[in-house]
Amino acid sequence: xxxxxxxxxxxxxxxxxxxxxxxxxxxxxxxxxxxxxxxxxxxxxxxxxxxxxxxxxxxxxxxxxxxxxxxxxxxxxxxxxxxxxxxxxxxxxxxxxxxxxxxxxxxxxxxxxxxxxxxxxxxxxxxxxxxxxxxxxxxxxxxxxxxxxxxxxxxxxxxxxxxxxxxxxxxxxxxxxxxxxxxxxxxxxxxxxxxxxxxxxxxxxxxxxxxxxxxxxxxxxxxxxxxxxxxxxxxxxxxxxxxxxxxxxxxxxxxxxxxxxxxxxxxxxxxxxxxxxxxxxxxxxxxxxxxxxxxxxxxxxxxxxxxxxxxxxxxxxxxxxxxxxxxxxxxxxxxxxxxxxxx
Numbered sequence: 001x002x003x004x005x006x007x008x009x010x011x012x013x014x015x016x017x018x019x020x021x022x023x024x025x026x027x028x029x030x031x032x033x034x035x036x037x038x039x040x041x042x043x044x045x046x047x048x049x050x051x052x053x054x055x056x057x058x059x060x061x062x063x064x065x066x067x068x069x070x071x072x073x074x075x076x077x078x079x080x081x082x083x084x085x086x087x088x089x090x091x092x093x094x095x096x097x098x099x100x101x102x103x104x105x106x107x108x109x110x111x112x113x114x115x116x117x118x119x120x121x122x123x124x125x126x127x128x129x130x131x132x133x134x135x136x137x138x139x140x141x142x143x144x145x146x147x148x149x150x151x152x153x154x155x156x157x158x159x160x161x162x163x164x165x166x167x168x169x170x171x172x173x174x175x176x177x178x179x180x181x182x183x184x185x186x187x188x189x190x191x192x193x194x195x196x197x198x199x200x201x202x203x204x205x206x207x208x209x210x211x212x213x214x215x216x217x218x219x220x221x222x223x224x225x226x227x228x229x230x231x232x233x234x235x236x237x238x239x240x241x242x243x244x245x246x247x248x249x250x251x252x253x254x255x256x257x258x259x260x261x262x263x264x265x266x267x268x269x270x271x272x273x274x275x276x277x278x279x280x281x282x283x284x285x286x287x288x289x290x291x292x293x294x295x296x297x298x299x300x301x302x303x304x305x306x307x308x309x310x311x312x313x314x315x316x317x318x319x320x321x322x323x324x325x326x327x328x329x330x331x332x333x334x335x336x337x338x339x340x341x342x343x
Contacts, residue, residue: 024141188218
């Protein structure tokens with residue numbers, strides 16, 4: 001435990017280096033299946049890597065320009081939205097007074113600031129933009145990782161020269177992490193696209209901004225969609241009224257139910273679930289350790305820890321504690337027999 005504390009202190013002190021590296025690792029893992037798919041069609045790896053990087057750069061620049069403009073406009077309008085939201089909040093309190101529910105307006109607003117969610121969204125995206133100032137460095141690391149992705153499993157097998165280490169476990173670990181990130185990225189892209197189109201149809205301002213927020217927070221299951229929906233619903237409430245705010249919330253609920261409960265489990269399969277409590281605690285922990293990027297990568301990072309713990313019979317009990325009730329790590333019959341013989 002003392003060693004873990006020392007390591008975490010070192011990671012926090014070196015977060016300026018660790019955060020770009022972690023982003024590069026996750027981007028490379030998410031892009032790796034595309035490179036593998038291209039190689040199946042006899043496309044040279046170098047050409048496939050260059051094409052993937054070009055697509056990332058072009059779409060990244062276009063999206064950054066559009067979202068950057070929306071974020072600047074939103075940041076300038078936040079004080080106005082905040083005042084309007086407080087006024088609407090006062091109207092709700094007035095309606096409660098009519099049914100003899102007496103609420104102190106000043107005290108309630110001081111404890112529950114309805115404009116805080118909008119400020120949180122702005123600060124979060126600004127912090128993420130600060131991290132992406134190292135975009136060139138992250139891109140170069142991703143390129144080198146993609147070029148050497150084929151040799152990584154072989155290097156790990158050689159490095160972990162342990163007679164008790166099963167090569168199948170290493171392969172399963174790497175494949176599980178890669179599949180999780182690739183599928184989660186595609187599901188998040190689909191969620192962001194649906195939210196963006198829905199908000200555009202409803203006429204909510206800065207729909208691109210909320211689509212990007214929905215894409216990023218979809219990496220945080222259970223509570224991520226709620227966090228992403230709050231500022232968009234509040235803006236719809238201020239801009240277009242309660243009815244549009246209700247339709248906005250309905251769009252978030254339906255898209256996350258379809259993508260998270262139908263599409264994702266169909267392709268993700270079992271063995272990758274975390275309990276809701278673990279998700280929330282991991283969000284707090286990784287956010288404290290690595291900042292905004294740590295919050296966005298909290299579940300993938302915890303998932304990697306869980307998959308690594310599941311690969312060894314000695315640590316599988318810890319993975320069981322992290323798993324959800326419906327997704328417990330499975331102990332294979334052969335491993336259970338071997339453990340009973342040892343006992």
